[in-house]
Amino acid sequence: MSGMDQDVFDAFLEQLKRYVRERLVPAEKQILxxxxxxxxxxxxxxxxxxxxxxxxxxxxxAGMNISQYTRTIRELSYAMPCYRSITSINIGMVCSALMKGGTAEQKAEWLPRLAGGEIASFGLTEPGSGSDSAAMQTMATRSGNGYVLNGTKRYITNAPFANVALIMARTSKEALPKNAHVSAFLVPMDTPGISVGKSDKKMGQAGSHIADIIMEDVHVPGDALLGGEEGKGFVTAMQSLDNGRLSVGSAAAGYARRALDSAMRYANERKAFGEPIANFQLIQQMLADSEIEIYAAECMLEDAARRADAGENILRKAAAAKVFASEMCGRVVDRVVQIYGGAGYLAEYDAERFFRDSRIYRIYEGTTQILQLQIAKHMLREWSASA
Structure with missing residues (x-):
C-alpha cells in the first residue's frame, strides 16, 4: 500500500506529537x-x-498505509490508553474487515461514517468463547430476506457509546471446517432488540469502556451480512485482528516510552544519599534495559507493518510483535514502579497507573498464550510441509 504522501505524513505526525503532549496528556487528570x-x-x-x-x-x-498507521498509534498512545481505544476499533479492525470483506455498498455506507467519527465495536468475545469459535453461541437465523440475531457479547470495547457493531454469529449450528459456521454482520446499535449492559469496572484504562451487548430477536436485513456471503465472517475477523494486534503492540510500545520518560524525570529529581538516584548504576540498568526493549519492540512493529504493506501474510509476525511489545511494556512499567520506589505504589504518582493500565495489553486481541500457540502451530505446519 502506498499510503499518505510522506511529507504530509511527517507534518501530521509532528502536529499529533504536539497535540498529545499539550492537550491529551494534560486532560488525563480530568478523565481519571x-x-x-x-x-x-x-x-x-x-x-x-x-x-x-x-x-x-x-x-x-487519510489513506494511511499500515506502517503510517502503526507509527501514528505509537504517538497517540504516549497519552493514556482511552484515546487509542475510542479510535482504534474503527480503524484497526472494523475498517480493515470492511476493506477486506465488505461489499461496495457496505463500504460506501459505513466507511465515510466511521471516518467521520461514528464509533464502532467489534463483537467477537462471548461469556463462554473468545478465540474458541466452535463454542460461539450467538445465532443468526434466516428470516425472509434477512436474519434474526440472538446472543450475548462480552468485554466489548466502546459498546456503551458505539453507533455500529460488527457482530460475529453462527449461521450454522454445526461447527464447520475453517470456521465457516461463523458470519459477520454490520449491526446499528439502535436496532430494536439490542441492549448494552452497564460499563464494567476495570483495573485500569480510565475513560475506555467495555460492556456486554445483548441481542434478543434482533432483525437485520440481508445486506447487513458482511460481504453478502455466509461463512466468511470469522476469516475476515481474524484477518482484521492482524491490524488489531499491530495496534495493541504499538500502543504498548508508545505507553512504555511514556512510562520510561516519567521514570527518567523522577530519577533525575529524586535524591538519595545526597545525589539524584539516576546516578546509581542499578537504576541505570533498569533505565537501559527498558530503552533496549522499547527499541526492539519498535523495530519488530515497523518490520511487520512494512511486510503487511508489501502484501505479505503477517499473521505470525503480527502475533510475535504483539506478544513481545505487550510483555515488554509489562516489564518496563514494573521497572518504573521500582525506580519510583515507595512512591510507585501510591495512586498520587503516575507509575502506579502505568502499571495497571498496561496489564490488559497482554490479554486483548489474543492473549500471549493463544498467540504463542498460533505461532508454534504455523511453525510446525511449515516444518512439516518442507520436511
Missing part, C-alpha cells in the same frame, strides 16, 4: 476523575481525522 473523554477533545480528534486514518481518501479518510 470522570472516566469520560471530554466532548471537546472528542470533537478535536474527529476534526484531526483520527477516526479515519486508514480509510481510503474517497471515503473521507
Amino acid at each position: 476523575e470522570t472516566d469520560v473523554i471530554p466532548d471537546e477533545i472528542m470533537k478535536e480528534m474527529r476534526d484531526m481525522g483520527l477516526f479515519g486514518l486508514t480509510m481510503p481518501e474517497e471515503f473521507g479518510g
Whole structure:
C-alpha cells in the first residue's frame, strides 16, 4: 500500500506529537476523575481525522498505509490508553474487515461514517468463547430476506457509546471446517432488540469502556451480512485482528516510552544519599534495559507493518510483535514502579497507573498464550510441509 504522501505524513505526525503532549496528556487528570473523554477533545480528534486514518481518501479518510498507521498509534498512545481505544476499533479492525470483506455498498455506507467519527465495536468475545469459535453461541437465523440475531457479547470495547457493531454469529449450528459456521454482520446499535449492559469496572484504562451487548430477536436485513456471503465472517475477523494486534503492540510500545520518560524525570529529581538516584548504576540498568526493549519492540512493529504493506501474510509476525511489545511494556512499567520506589505504589504518582493500565495489553486481541500457540502451530505446519 502506498499510503499518505510522506511529507504530509511527517507534518501530521509532528502536529499529533504536539497535540498529545499539550492537550491529551494534560486532560488525563480530568478523565481519571470522570472516566469520560471530554466532548471537546472528542470533537478535536474527529476534526484531526483520527477516526479515519486508514480509510481510503474517497471515503473521507487519510489513506494511511499500515506502517503510517502503526507509527501514528505509537504517538497517540504516549497519552493514556482511552484515546487509542475510542479510535482504534474503527480503524484497526472494523475498517480493515470492511476493506477486506465488505461489499461496495457496505463500504460506501459505513466507511465515510466511521471516518467521520461514528464509533464502532467489534463483537467477537462471548461469556463462554473468545478465540474458541466452535463454542460461539450467538445465532443468526434466516428470516425472509434477512436474519434474526440472538446472543450475548462480552468485554466489548466502546459498546456503551458505539453507533455500529460488527457482530460475529453462527449461521450454522454445526461447527464447520475453517470456521465457516461463523458470519459477520454490520449491526446499528439502535436496532430494536439490542441492549448494552452497564460499563464494567476495570483495573485500569480510565475513560475506555467495555460492556456486554445483548441481542434478543434482533432483525437485520440481508445486506447487513458482511460481504453478502455466509461463512466468511470469522476469516475476515481474524484477518482484521492482524491490524488489531499491530495496534495493541504499538500502543504498548508508545505507553512504555511514556512510562520510561516519567521514570527518567523522577530519577533525575529524586535524591538519595545526597545525589539524584539516576546516578546509581542499578537504576541505570533498569533505565537501559527498558530503552533496549522499547527499541526492539519498535523495530519488530515497523518490520511487520512494512511486510503487511508489501502484501505479505503477517499473521505470525503480527502475533510475535504483539506478544513481545505487550510483555515488554509489562516489564518496563514494573521497572518504573521500582525506580519510583515507595512512591510507585501510591495512586498520587503516575507509575502506579502505568502499571495497571498496561496489564490488559497482554490479554486483548489474543492473549500471549493463544498467540504463542498460533505461532508454534504455523511453525510446525511449515516444518512439516518442507520436511
